[in-house]
Amino acid sequence: ETGVTQSPTHLIKTRGQQVTLRCSSQSGHNTVSWYQQALGQGPQFIFQYYREEENGRGNFPPRFSGLQFPNYSSELNVNALELDDSALYLCASSLMGLAGGSTDTQYFGPGTRLTVL
Amino acid sequence: GQQLNQSPQSMFIQEGEDVSMNCTSSSIFNTWLWYKQDPGEGPVLLIALYKAGELTSNGRLTAQFGITRKDSFLNISASIPSDVGIYFCAGRGSGTYKYIFGTGTRLKVLA
Numbered sequence: 001e002t003g004v005t006q007s008p009t010h011l012i013k014t015r016g017q018q019v020t021l022r023c024s025s026q027s028g029h030n031t032v033s034w035y036q037q038a039l040g041q042g043p044q045f046i047f048q049y050y051r052e053e054e055n056g057r058g059n060f061p062p063r064f065s066g067l068q069f070p071n072y073s074s075e076l077n078v079n080a081l082e083l084d085d086s087a088l089y090l091c092a093s094s095l096m097g098l099a100g101g102s103t104d105t106q107y108f109g110p111g112t113r114l115t116v117l
Numbered sequence: 118g119q120q121l122n123q124s125p126q127s128m129f130i131q132e133g134e135d136v137s138m139n140c141t142s143s144s145i146f147n148t149w150l151w152y153k154q155d156p157g158e159g160p161v162l163l164i165a166l167y168k169a170g171e172l173t174s175n176g177r178l179t180a181q182f183g184i185t186r187k188d189s190f191l192n193i194s195a196s197i198p199s200d201v202g203i204y205f206c207a208g209r210g211s212g213t214y215k216y217i218f219g220t221g222t223r224l225k226v227l228a
Binding site for chain 2: 055
């Protein structure tokens with residue numbers, strides 16, 4: 001048990017719809033990273049949030065956006081869903097130090113399985 | 118998207134055998150992490166490595182941060198059926214918060 005929780009567990013949407021996925025970070029952690037994992041692939045970095053701001057972004061279009069709240073929980077929003085967005089969406093929490101350093105150790109939640117029809 | 122090369126892609130082994138797998142990168146990394154993922158679940162952290170040459174153990178698992186900083190290795194000794202799963206490496210370079218994951222090694226243990 002990492003203490004990282006995600007909701008919902010599963011979700012089915014149709015093309016063009018919008019979706020919001022949620023993540024609660026591990027107690028004591030202040031940073032959340034989101035990943036997309038397609039079937040048979042390793043996780044791909046979407047973006048990271050620290051102190052309620054986006055701290056880095058992978059090669060994903062702007063229709064992937066996020067939020068981090070004062071309690072360090074986070075949301076991933078995807079607009080205009082496409083079939084290729086079907087994947088397991090993972091969030092990982094970690095602790096970023098005040099000096100910008102990090103423990104570098106990310107702990108993952110169980111993921112949200114998104115299916116786009 | 119960018120992924121690290123993991124080898125082997127998959128392997129079948131007999132219970133009790135030792136297992137070795139590796140991960141290579143074209144870039145230098147400052148941190149290597151090794152995860153195990155069971156079907157439909159999130160990756161679980163096994164070992165974290167922070168320094169070139171570092172050798173770290175976690176029970177029957179041992180991982181090493183390659184001296185070139187472009188590779189890492191994971192060994193599992195005396196494998197048991199619950200070792201079945203997909204093992205991922207992840208690396209992070211300097212000046213970035215982004216982790217790049219490997220393609221995964223699928224391990225199957227024959228009792």
